[in-house]
Amino acid sequence: MMPLRLRGIFALLLVTLVWGTTFPAMKDLSAHLAPVWIVLVRFVLGGLLLSPFLLRAAGAEYRGGAMLGGMLFAAYMFQVEGLALTSANRNAFITGLNVLVVPLLGVVAGRAPERRIVIGIALALCGLFALCWDGGAWSFGDTLALIGALCFALYIKLVELRTRQATDLMALTAVQVLTVACCAALWIMLLPQPAIEAGVLQAAIRNNSVNLIYLGVVATAAIISLQTWGQRHASANEAAVMYALEPACAAVAAYFWLAETMAWRGIAGGLLLIAGIIASQWNPADELGPAPALLD
Template sequence: MLFPHRLRGILALLIVTLVWGTTFPAMKDLTQHFSAVWIILIRFAMAGLLLSPFLLRASLRDCALGALLGATLFLCYMLQLEGLALTSSNRNAFVTGLNVLVVPMLGLLAGKAPERRIVIAIALAILGLFALCWDGGAWSAGDTLALIGAFFFGVYVKLLEVLTRRASSLMVLTTVQIMVVALCSLLWLSVWELPRNPVAWPVMEAAMRDNAVNFIYLGVLATAAIISLQTWGQRHSSANEAAVIYAFEPACAAIAAYFWLGETMTWRGLAGAALLIAGMIVSQWMPARPRGVVTA
């Protein structure tokens, strides 16, 4: 009975990755009008309000686990979005995609070597990421921010693997982490950004109305629904498998950026997408069981 759950978990993470790819051009579009912290606050506050009824049955333990995940996720998004404002959507997706290396590295530090299939899958995924998104430009401050964000995202993926198995309610865990991201954004905004960059509220309200579709898409689908699905999916798969599946995100981002922002793909992009898909397939190869071995 474990295999069907694992298969459903992997399918859930594939759906998560497909939707995540579309968030890069959506957020890139918003960075023209809003700072990173405003985008995160509006997006996660909207999602938190939608999921708030789940807190009626929250336990202190689940709230504590969700708070840890939320604080880590806030760092991921702040660094990613600050970097996205300074580079292209495709390149930001590539650098963020390097989080595929972080999860097995964390496992090595803990004394756990990744399986051979995961090593091969990671190698294919990294080759695919380079072929798909590397544009040959000089390294920039935006790339550095995205790289630091990739590290924290890898930490977040590993935390999800561990904490989702300890939580009694996945929806409470999801809701709390989303609300903590919104609260961290509000704190950052109040203490750091607003004192230095006061907001003209009529201009802000007009910009929010003009970009309502992007915010609703990000808040309702890409956050409330997708983070809930991701939390469930990672409970039924390993962090290494999740990291390789997430490596497909830049391919989705590149396709979305082409239609959304007009960012183009070359033959290298197609080759990169093929390598990423190959990496995902290899990551799911199961070692052959010796004859005569029966599993429950």
Template sequence: MTRHLHGILALLLVTLVWGTTFPAMKDLTGHFSAVWIILVRFALAALLLSPFLWRARAHDLRSGALLGVLLFFCFIFQVEGLALTSSNRNAFICGLNVLVVPLLGVLAGRLPERRIVLALAMSLAGLAALCWDGGGWGLGDSLALMCALCFGVYIKVMEVHTQRATNLLTVTAGQITTVAVCAALWLLAREVPGDAAARSAWFGGVVTAIGQHAWNFAYLGVVATAAIISLQTWGQSRTTANEAAVVYAFEPAAAAFFGYFWLGEAMTGRGWLGGLLLISGMIVSQWNSERRPAAALAPE
């Protein structure tokens, strides 16, 4: 096989693994708060990626810290939303983040291209079909939409900072470590009981529960975050931006597929029609768009 085909296959694997993270995290929301899931997942990934922080440039660390704060809020909205809706619906709505970047240009006074107007119309039709299939719009859907908005802003900021980066994996390791630190601070401020005895019992219960779900956390932290980022870097270096955009657009469909086998979540024909319209809108919005940095790394 050619170098190019190897790159396409690598990105297909990346997309499939990303699709599994939605049911994997949805499964954990029945036992843990969103911030615990984020903390354990990203702490594991940060530990594995920590060698890239050795002798890192200060500007790379600053970029990683800024991106990490944005990424933390992306995941807070995503996982909180997952607890209140199905994993496949959450994945389709979160996937709308690709439309946010061009829409930010509209807010800045630039007229949208025709492909963006078409993509937005397809996406709105897809959302309508998806809601028709799974019930009315709820809080979980609103949180997923907030996640999409945050991811869009994150991608725009990431484009700027990765172009200036000396070492992209250092920036990536920095942002993943920052997510873990933000989750720990959030946990201390909002969830840790004030009473010492209650705190000890609470912490012991959480540690026991983490041990019971260790394989799920290990998969999310080691495979779906740390390992898959390396594969993403390798695959994107061998493909074009348009090809990567088309492959990544199928992430929500992968999430729906794995959600069915992992959690028993099913979609009717209307739901799949809505999903197809959303995926089509994502592809149209990215086709022949400005090239993103070849190795702009964003965990899902």
């Protein structure tokens, strides 16, 4: 029988594959729905499926989940807004830089960077240069994706803190997913939105129901649950390597889903970015422990 640790690694690989498909799915939706509506419908569906776990939530889960959900909402809004202005594969590679931002936060705090971090950043910057050379100059959509990557990095640090304080990880997950949905609803109610008729909105949701159900049911509720189980049995080192493959998965999915292609310079840039992410996280001395959170 396959060892639990190996099953955990395969579970995280499946998580990475599915999360890679969310980029073209959301890119496709951005042509029909405003980003905030995509976030709202996706997380309402995921939150409803996870809502039974709220019965097990205590004060720590509610406080931690609300904080995590608020940061996750900001990250998704920047990501989806950026997707409307750039390609899915380019957005995915820039979003993947969130893994590099986390150790950089330690540098800002005054800690000297390790050699693997310096190597990872150098490779990633070369990759970004190649991507921009291939796909055109840096755009506002790329800037939004980069801000989203920063938000995802801050989210990772919050997850690291809050999961240690929570007694039930699934309850914490349910609270944060529903918090994202509530933030999206408040955004729609309190901030001016482009005029749209109710019938047009309903038709857009109905016509794109397959994508929305996939994002809400599979990519949010089911995959977050699988991720939680996989991280229990894989090391942080192994999980980081699995997650570094997400931009490549997104590029493949964008090719088949949206017919987006990349020239050789873009492919080389993407590979350099992935190499930089893996180099920044690879530490053979790491012991088995909690894996970093997956973000897309």
